[in-house]
Amino acid sequence: MKYMNSPYKVNDFSIHVGTVNGSGSQSSNNILMRSIFRMGVPVSGKNLFPSNIQGLPTWFTIRVNRDGWSARRVKTEILVCMNDATYVDDVKALEPESIVIHHDHMNVSALRKDVISISVPFSKIIAEACPDPRLRKLAVNMVYVGVLADLLKITDEAIELAMEQQFKSKHKVLELNRAAIKAGRDFVKANYADLKFPYKIEALNKTDGKILIEGNAACALGAVFSGCTFVSWYPITPSTSLIDYFSDYAEKYRIDPQNGLKTFAVVQAEDEMAAIGMVMGASWMGARSMTATSGPGLSLMAEFTGFGYFAEVPAVIFDVQRVGPSTGLPTRTAQSDLLFAAFLSHGDTKNIIILPGTVDECFSMTADAFDLAERFQTPVFVLSDLDLGMNFWMSDPFPYIDRPLDRGKILTDADTEGLAKFERYGDPDGDGIPFRTLPGIKDRRGVFFTRGSGHNTKAAYTEKGPDYVQAMDRLKKKFETARNHVPKPLKSGSGTNEIGIIAFGSSHDAVRESIHFLKADAGLDVDYLRIRAFPFHEDILNFIKSHNRIFVVDQNRDAQMLSLLKLEPALASEISKMESILHYDGFPIDAPKISEAILKSLKERKAA
Amino acid sequence: MATPEARANPMLTPNKIGITKKEYQGSASTLCTGCGHDSVTLHIISAFYDLDIDPQNVAKFSGIGCSSKTPAYFLSGSHGFNAVHGRMPSVATGAAMANRKMVNIAVSGDGDTASIGMGQFIHIIRRNIPLLYIIENNGVYGLTKGQFSATSDKGSALKKGSTNLLEGIDLCLLALELGCGYVARSFSGDAKQMLPLIKGGLSHRGTAVMDVISPCITFNNHEGSTKSYKFVKDHDQAIQEIGFVPSYTPIDVDYEDGTSKVVEFPNGAKITLKKIERDYDATDRNAAFKVLHEAKSKGELLTGLFYVDPNTRPFQEVAQIVETPLVQLTVEQIRPSKAALAEVMESLK
Numbered sequence: 013m014k015y016m017n018s019p020y021k022v023n024d025f026s027i028h029v030g031t032v033n034g035s036g037s038q039s040s041n042n043i044l045m046r047s048i049f050r051m052g053v054p055v056s057g058k059n060l061f062p063s064n065i066q067g068l069p070t071w072f073t074i075r076v077n078r079d080g081w082s083a084r085r086v087k088t089e090i091l092v093c094m095n096d097a098t099y100v101d102d103v104k105a106l107e108p109e110s111i112v113i114h115h116d117h118m119n120v121s122a123l124r125k126d127v128i129s130i131s132v133p134f135s136k137i138i139a140e141a142c143p144d145p146r147l148r149k150l151a152v153n154m155v156y157v158g159v160l161a162d163l164l165k166i167t168d169e170a171i172e173l174a175m176e177q178q179f180k181s182k183h184k185v186l187e188l189n190r191a192a193i194k195a196g197r198d199f200v201k202a203n204y205a206d207l208k209f210p211y212k213i214e215a216l217n218k219t220d221g222k223i224l225i226e227g228n229a230a231c232a233l234g235a236v237f238s239g240c241t242f243v244s245w246y247p248i249t250p251s252t253s254l255i256d257y258f259s260d261y262a263e264k265y266r267i268d269p270q271n272g273l274k275t276f277a278v279v280q281a282e283d284e285m286a287a288i289g290m291v292m293g294a295s296w297m298g299a300r301s302m303t304a305t306s307g308p309g310l311s312l313m314a315e316f317t318g319f320g321y322f323a324e325v326p327a328v329i330f331d332v333q334r335v336g337p338s339t340g341l342p343t344r345t346a347q348s349d350l351l352f353a354a355f356l357s358h359g360d361t362k363n364i365i366i367l368p369g370t371v372d373e374c375f376s377m378t379a380d381a382f383d384l385a386e387r388f389q390t391p392v393f394v395l396s397d398l399d400l401g402m403n404f405w406m407s408d409p410f411p412y413i414d415r416p417l418d419r420g421k422i423l424t425d426a427d428t429e430g431l432a433k434f435e436r437y438g439d440p441d442g443d444g445i446p447f448r449t450l451p452g453i454k455d456r457r458g459v460f461f462t463r464g465s466g467h468n469t470k471a472a473y474t475e476k477g478p479d480y481v482q483a484m485d486r487l488k489k490k491f492e493t494a495r496n497h498v499p500k501p502l503k504s505g506s507g508t509n510e511i512g513i514i515a516f517g518s519s520h521d522a523v524r525e526s527i528h529f530l531k532a533d534a535g536l537d538v539d540y541l542r543i544r545a546f547p548f549h550e551d552i553l554n555f556i557k558s559h560n561r562i563f564v565v566d567q568n569r570d571a572q573m574l575s576l577l578k579l580e581p582a583l584a585s586e587i588s589k590m591e592s593i594l595h596y597d598g599f600p601i602d603a604p605k606i607s608e609a610i611l612k613s614l615k616e617r618k619a620a
Numbered sequence: 621m622a623t624p625e626a627r628a629n630p631m632l633t634p635n636k637i638g639i640t641k642k643e644y645q646g647s648a649s650t651l652c653t654g655c656g657h658d659s660v661t662l663h664i665i666s667a668f669y670d671l672d673i674d675p676q677n678v679a680k681f682s683g684i685g686c687s688s689k690t691p692a693y694f695l696s697g698s699h700g701f702n703a704v705h706g707r708m709p710s711v712a713t714g715a716a717m718a719n720r721k722m723v724n725i726a727v728s729g730d731g732d733t734a735s736i737g738m739g740q741f742i743h744i745i746r747r748n749i750p751l752l753y754i755i756e757n758n759g760v761y762g763l764t765k766g767q768f769s770a771t772s773d774k775g776s777a778l779k780k781g782s783t784n785l786l787e788g789i790d791l792c793l794l795a796l797e798l799g800c801g802y803v804a805r806s807f808s809g810d811a812k813q814m815l816p817l818i819k820g821g822l823s824h825r826g827t828a829v830m831d832v833i834s835p836c837i838t839f840n841n842h843e844g845s846t847k848s849y850k851f852v853k854d855h856d857q858a859i860q861e862i863g864f865v866p867s868y869t870p871i872d873v874d875y876e877d878g879t880s881k882v883v884e885f886p887n888g889a890k891i892t893l894k895k896i897e898r899d900y901d902a903t904d905r906n907a908a909f910k911v912l913h914e915a916k917s918k919g920e921l922l923t924g925l926f927y928v929d930p931n932t933r934p935f936q937e938v939a940q941i942v943e944t945p946l947v948q949l950t951v952e953q954i955r956p957s958k959a960a961l962a963e964v965m966e967s968l969k
Contacts, residue, residue: 223965223969224969233964237955239951239955240954241718241946241947241949242718244710244713244714265956265960265964266954266956273940273941273943274942275942275946275953276941276954277717277936277939277941277946279713279714279747282739282742283739285707285740286709286713286740286743287710289707289709289710289711289713289714289740290710290713291714292701292710292711292714293681293701293712293713293714293715294714294717296701296711296714296715297679297714297715297718297719297722297945297946298718298719298945298947299719299946299947300946300954301714301718316707319703409962409965409968410965412958412962414958450699450947451698451699451715451722452699452721452722453676453699454676456696460699461692461699461700461702462699462700462701463702464703464704473692
């Protein structure tokens with residue numbers, strides 16, 4: 013296949029940088045990525061990092077692609093070796109004719125004769141460019157930015173813009189880094205002037221007006237701009253930055269100008285049980301409340317999720333998924349919490365799940381999640397993952413959401429008529445959604461006791477069978493109502509093809525790319541549907557019914573999305589035509605993996 | 621002026637805000653007849669009535685267990701939240717952060733607080749969330765028919781015969797250690813001591829911890845138990861009450877040193893509480909440690925207000941949260957402008 017042989021040497025390649033965690037390489041990698049972006053060339057950045065603060069290996073991969081493909085790409089054309097501990101393995105993994113930029117003490121030529129070695133005396137260069145020895149360790153990473161900038165023809169202007177964005181107006185820092193970059197450029201000019209470097213950045217206009225952002229930042233912005241007022245959380249990778257971003261943006265944009273006080277509260281809890289407990293309490297008081305966590309934290313939230321479901325308390329719970337079970341691989345990505353989140357809690361429980369697949373959706377669907385949580389008075393999960401949440405994705409700027417906030421069915425003292433008929437757990441509208449009141453109400457007809465134990469329609473304690481059945485059946489009805497209120501799936505393709513692909517979440521970009529090349533390289537047309545929420549919208553059921561073969565892309569071992577689909581009674585007769593494409597090694601899924609799986613399956617079917 | 625009917629029935633006499641004591645009641649208790657917890661409930665009702673607090677402005681919290689059922693038995697005009705086991709403090713924390721205007725009261729038990737909920741108990745004190753946290757402490761798990769709790773005293777025996785081999789946790793000492801600004805202990809039957817302590821706790825601007833020894837008449841009220849009526853009667857010693865004055869209502873403390881008091885319980889049981897004379901300064905935290913440690917080493921059950929710091933700052937104030945309940949903020953206050961989003965987007969280009 014064409015894309016596997018990388019026909020383009022201009023604006024289509026990947027740079028893989030191996031450094032040491034905590035060495036300051038994050039800034040240099042950001043500047044490298046953003047300078048390419050500033051030249052109008054689409055990029056995406058993926059951070060592969062260890063569960064460690066300082067000292068262990070870390071890698072950053074920048075995919076440059078003029079067509080905007082931004083999913084993970086396995087192949088690397090340019091490798092930068094800054095880490096003595098990993099360079100041998102990194103070099104060995106390269107394809108022939110790859111470029112290796114490395115410390116001069118690393119004997120790359122001895123390892124591989126078939127790669128192009130660019131040996132750089134980094135230590136010597138930085139010693140000359142940076143007079144303060146204490147800063148050399150940080151600034152040395154900027155030298156490879158200079159080397160690459162010169163080799164790839166990245167302009168000084170683009171580098172300068174990226175640096176200003178990174179360091180704002182810290183003049184000393186800017187000066188130091190400028191000097192390091194210049195030293196890198198000068199080294200290339202002096203020593204590799206004759207080298208015919210096969211890769212090049214050429215200015216394009218494909219990033220005009222675009223932004224580059226991590227999903228966690230997008231979710232945080234979504235929460236700040238949709239009126240979230242209460243956050244409680246316990247730090248856990250990879251969800252921590254979501255709350256950090258929330259705090260940063262809220263501190264800037266959510267201060268009451270009248271008195272300088274915060275129109276929000278962020279409480280760092282003692283554990284995830286307390287985090288979700290605080291969310292329950294704040295939400296019961298009427299605050300728009302959220303928490304963010306990942307796998308192990310989600311396990312701890314099971315008890316209160318069941319409470320929220322049964323006592324009908326709104327909550328938005330972000331689960332930025334990582335590899336489980338148990339501690340698992342804390343800094344690797346997966347989509348393996350889907351089934352757990354869907355039914356989280358003991359007893360019969362079904363939870364609404366929102367599945368953003370792009371950073372744009374991380375923003376807009378966070379607003380949806382808050383509206384749905386309050387409309388349906390139940391915990392709503394937003395399932396992101398490490399790849400979407402912590403890596404950089406290109407996007408159009410997010411459109412402002414100015415629709416009214418949906419605070420759901422709340423009765424106040426002004427609603428005397430409603431209060432006269434108030435039953436906390438009734439179903440006056442026939443949609444399974446009751447009315448609630450908030451603490452502070454004067455009218456005693458509106459006062460009730462919130463409990464996780466059995467309750468009748470008036471919220472009074474009961475252990476009576478018929479009362480319990482009535483409560484559970486209404487909750488089921490409410491969940492059915494949600495089916496057509498959650499974000500609809502998105503479809504592409506003519507809709508008339510034999511084959512349909514179903515995917516969700518961060519698989520989206522890899523699937524898009526795969527579909528493009530299945531058509532371009534193998535002449536195969538497929539339809540695509542991306543699930544964006546659970547319960548499943550009827551469009552999903554219709555899509556499956558109207559295709560002969562369905563491939564479901566799941567980044568987990570147990571085909572969790574396929575399993576969830578199989579539980580739909582309406583799909584009982586469709587199960588045999590659905591098959592899985594599974595990926596679960598902790599790395600994000602890539603397009604060739606999907607294409608190859610589909611082509612292999614089709615070939616096998618044909619042979620049979 | 622009270623009506624003749626009200627004069628005849630104190631339950632129908634309105635307080636300063638025109639609410640009768642009857643209106644501070646809740647639904648009928650389903651606890652065992654004579655349970656010490658029901659006495660605590662009555663004192664809570666009296667305290668709110670006396671302090672002229674409108675039930676509308678009260679939030680009630682509890683966890684799981686016999687004690688945690690009691691918020692249903694007082695202040696039916698207040699919203700209540702019966703949380704999951706041991707997690708009440710987190711719920712109360714969230715609620716208090718979301719609404720600074722409510723008066724918060726929590727009732728928990730020794731199992732709910734000192735075992736499954738120990739972490740949350742510690743952290744609500746550390747955050748100084750404004751809340752009166754009452755632990756109805758009977759040293760036993762009643763709902764599961766009598767197991768030791770973490771506050772059971774070493775050497776104490778269960779009804780079925782086994783002896784507790786482990787040290788009990790003193791929740792007052794722990795609260796003091798954590799910097800709690802209001803630490804008290806009482807006995808459920810001691811109306812005269814309980815009422816001012818509850819009022820003081822409700823008036824405190826932070827977490828007020830009140831450990832109430834409340835014997836379980838069914839599973840922990842027999843010879844050998846250290847939390848039975850008989851044991852407490854013989855061992856309870858009250859330290860002298862100081863004239864703690866809450867922010868808006870003076871508390872009359874009529875506490876005569878060296879006298880005895882007979883308290884009658886709903887089930888007719890009578891106990892005698894002995895109050896010792898002691899010159900005690902409840903604003904001295906070190907003194908509180910001292911008297912509690914001394915009492916513990918002597919096997920005495922010391923009751924009274926051990927420590928109070930009226931100048932503590934609640935977490936909402938420290939965290940600089942708006943005074944307005946968060947739900948009452950306007951959409952303009954909680955949704956930044958279009959220009960703000962444009963500014964953020966520009967910074968990401």
